[in-house]
Amino acid sequence: MCGIVGYVGDQETVPILIGGLAKLEYRGYDSAGVAVLQGEKIEIRRTVGKLVNLQKSLKEKELKGTVGIGHTRWATHGKPSEQNAHPHRSKGCVLVHNGIIENYQPLKHQLEAEGYRFQSETDTEVVAHLIDKYLEQGMTLAEAVRAATKEVRGSYALAVISEREPGTMIAARSGCPLVVGKTSKACFVASDVMAMLAHTRDVTYLEEGDVAVVTATEIHFTDVDGHPAKRKLTKIIWDTAAAEKGGFPHFMLKEIHEQPQTILDTMRGRYSYDTGEADLPDIGLTPKEFAEAGRTWIVACGTSWHAGLVGKYLLEEMVRRPVQVDIGSEFRYRDPLVGKNDLFITISQSGETADTLAAAREAKDKGARVVSIVNVVGSTLARESDGVLYTHCGPEIGVASTKAFTAQLTALYMLALHMGRVRGTLSVADGKAWLDRLVRLPVLVERVLSREAEIVAIAKRYYKKRNFLFLGRGINYPIALEGALKLKEVSYIHAEGYAAGEMKHGPIALIDKDMPVVVLAPKDRLYEKTVSNLMEVKARHAPVIALVAEGERELGKIADAVFTIPDTHPLLSPILFTIPLQLLAYHIAVLRGADVDQPRNLAKSVTVE
16 A cells, blocks of 8 residues: 655665656555665655645755655545655654554544544554554564554554664564665665666565564564564666666556567466476476365455456366455355365466455465465565466556456466376367467567557547446456456446356346447357357447457457457467457547556555555
């Protein structure tokens, strides 16, 4: 959700903080602020809206100092306002926070009774006052932070500075991501490693319950009780150019066009033509454990959940075992019948999604083996899983997921191939045939992207419409859901995805000349039924946008707009249908003047409930 950055070193901190916040603005952009130790006092500057407003304020009146913290906010408790923006202060103690303090109300009442006065509507201010309370009792800043965090219930990533200890910053995490980085002359704290890549590639991801004491030259780790903890530095190998737009007008479009490469990168080095197998070295389970696994679960949220739904079709078809797919936020609030030795697959781009993490932890408690599909190396979900399948698609800056989604689908193809070969449902010849199809995907995606102008023309015809319906069947039903979600996220048009066979059970009542219907129609065993659904739509005068397989002619005569998809195996068609839907959402949003990379009310990583 919110983005945190901190710096302790020998350089002016404001440019470093602002540069880091610019990399984190995808995590929230309701307000932004910095706090800088200026002499013996900590000065705070906060503004409502995007980071540019804070930059303007800092140009008008500079802050000088070499120790500071910054924050970009996605509002939870309290509306977006300067009063509710971070950093928050209690006397000489100042902090920034990502997360939610669930018991802030009773803590607030307790602190008010003790004489503390609150200036904001946020839950965060409670933590600032708690830390000050313990500082007043003579504790060090690290001791006070540890004592305060023991009182709170919920999730947090904290960066704290104090006028009492001017060269020290405390970083602490529980349930929300936080990373520290180091050079010979400075140390950094941030919610995401991208915020510090311009300065260092030597980083450590804080683990659950960690408290780090950060100075200009050292980082010391303890647990919440103060016991020393050993944490190793990790060398980040990303090219920083991967986080730049590279000539594209928006990150979203850049990331859409990166998909041939990211699909290839997710497959690269992970298969053997000789054996027709996927080679997944970090998967964590032996062939015997895969073969003996009980039920298979897939749990994820948002776009990753749509990938999981595709995964259900893949695994049931290729592995011939039933698969249950759950939304993370629903899974954790029932008593799921997860059994010992069940295979529990979680999917998360960031590896920090709160609901998915909670589901994985519950599954592990029940004895399941957890395998996660994750993009961010070293993320909490990756560390806590028995095995991991990294998608290797690099940083994704656009809030609406594009390349991470197709990389997740690619990872699921690799996992399905691996499990099919292990369980004996796919022969060597079957495996080789699948690999032949998989390695062709990047080229086919390139072919789709080369025809972007056709999608632009369709977008120009329909961008003023207020409602869209997306229809798909079988393995492409989840892609209809994903297409509708992308359009909603970036253009603010109301859109719904439906299984085409369900149209007659309600949605057909909404169809008229003002509701474009996007139909996904691969040449598969359900093709004729999809044509029938389309005829029902046309009978009600709705404009039809049909995505069809190459060589298909029947739907081209019926639909108002047609886009053809290269021919491939039906189980691989979801990736090829995804690309034009992403482009359609993007170009409609641009035509409507929407902020494509930073849609309102959304954050990239949902690290709180």
